[in-house]
Amino acid sequence: MRRLPAEMAFGLGILALFGAVALLAPVVAPYDPHAFSGQPLERPSRAHPLGTNDVGHDILSELLYGARVSLTVALAAGAGTVLLGTLVGGAAGYAGGWVDRVLMRLVDGMMSLPRLPLIILLIAFLGAGLPQTILVIALLFWPTTARVIRAQVQSVRTRGYVRMARLFGGGPAYVFLRHILPAIGTLVAHGLVVSAGTAVAIEAGLAFLGLGDPTAKSWGLMVRFALNLPGLFLTDRWLWWALPPALCITLLVLALTFLGIGLERRLNPRLNRRWQ
Numbered sequence: 220m221r222r223l224p225a226e227m228a229f230g231l232g233i234l235a236l237f238g239a240v241a242l243l244a245p246v247v248a249p250y251d252p253h254a255f256s257g258q259p260l261e262r263p264s265r266a267h268p269l270g271t272n273d274v275g276h277d278i279l280s281e282l283l284y285g286a287r288v289s290l291t292v293a294l295a296a297g298a299g300t301v302l303l304g305t306l307v308g309g310a311a312g313y314a315g316g317w318v319d320r321v322l323m324r325l326v327d328g329m330m331s332l333p334r335l336p337l338i339i340l341l342i343a344f345l346g347a348g349l350p351q352t353i354l355v356i357a358l359l360f361w362p363t364t365a366r367v368i369r370a371q372v373q374s375v376r377t378r379g380y381v382r383m384a385r386l387f388g389g390g391p392a393y394v395f396l397r398h399i400l401p402a403i404g405t406l407v408a409h410g411l412v413v414s415a416g417t418a419v420a421i422e423a424g425l426a427f428l429g430l431g432d433p434t435a436k437s438w439g440l441m442v443r444f445a446l447n448l449p450g451l452f453l454t455d456r457w458l459w460w461a462l463p464p465a466l467c468i469t470l471l472v473l474a475l476t477f478l479g480i481g482l483e484r485r486l487n488p489r490l491n492r493r494w495q
Contacts, residue, residue, distance in 0.1 A: 227481025233474035237467075241286040248280040252436045256280075260456065269459045273448055278441070282463055285438040289471055292353055292422040297415030299357030301407060304364025305400075311365070312372025313395055323369070329362040338421070342430045349432045352425060356418050364410045368403065375402045409482040416475035423468045438464035 240247070249267075250256040257271040264270070269278035311322040338355055345351040375381060381398050389397070400407075425431045426439030433440070445451060445461035 224481045224484055226477040227484075230474040230476070230478030230481065233470060234478065237286050237290060237471055237474075240283055241290050244283040244287060248277075248283045250277040250280045252276060252280040252284045263459050269463060270456075272441075272444060272460060278460055278463070281436045281441055282438070282467065284436040285441060285464060285467065288349065288435050288437045289419050289422065289468070291349065292356075293415035293419050293471075293475070296353045296356040296360075296418035296422075297411050299353065300361045300414040300418070301364055301411045303357060303361035304410060305368050305407060307361065308365035308368030309372050309395060309399070312369040313376055313391060313399065315373075319369070322365075326362040326365050329359070332359075334359050338425070339428075339430065342425065347430055347432055349435055352422055352431060353418075356421055360414060360417060364414065367406065367410065371403045371406050372399055375399050378402075405482060405485055409479055412475055412479040412482060416472050416479065419468065419472050419475065438468050442468075 253276070255275040256277045257267055257275050259271060259273050259275050261267055261271040261275075267277050267279065269282065272278055272281070307322050307326065311319040311326075337359060341355045341358075342351060345355070376399065381394060384394050384398055422431065422437065423439030423442075426435075426437040427443045429443065431437055431440055441464040442461055445457065445464075448456065448460075451457050451461065
């Protein structure tokens, strides 16, 4: 059995840790993150290992529940992005002809749009919330995945076993699901990981800008509330209020990035020479 690359093992380990924290948050969190469990701005103590925020919420409990928000966005938005990209890119690469031209013009048009203003506009129109954030990310970030999938499908469809399946009467849906999709499975997984990392960063940024769900205990929202405190960096409060969620965001994005690098090395073995 081949040993996993070090960067891939690191990424999987961090993701497993955050996944365990998200699942066990109701058990390991010392308080309800929405409960007023202490006095405002308490310093770290045995009762509150990371202190409390400006309204008396336990920061450690918020941090643990924040893993649920980030992983939910990563999985849902990443899956939505890859699903749309695979459908469009797969249809374009397999059908070719005018279907390919029309779909690729759609992709080019989507990629030419300024994404940040569109994200802000759509969130303002749909309303701030976790489902809306996931939907907007999936709708705006699938074109890159579609282009990569299309190129790979164009290569796979010319292979002998795919051509034989079509000659023996296999329909487009059957051939794609039975022969082409397994051949591009690793590429789809790589797209999912990359899209998940992007989704985590975008959700944190939207929450920081005040465009996320104000009721969700998001890491980005925690940083925003911390930085809203006047004179935060004139004391050591930033060490136990702003720094932990910022580190969690960075570590999760870094884990997904390393996992994507490991998958990319498997897709293109020639990259291994550069890492050795």
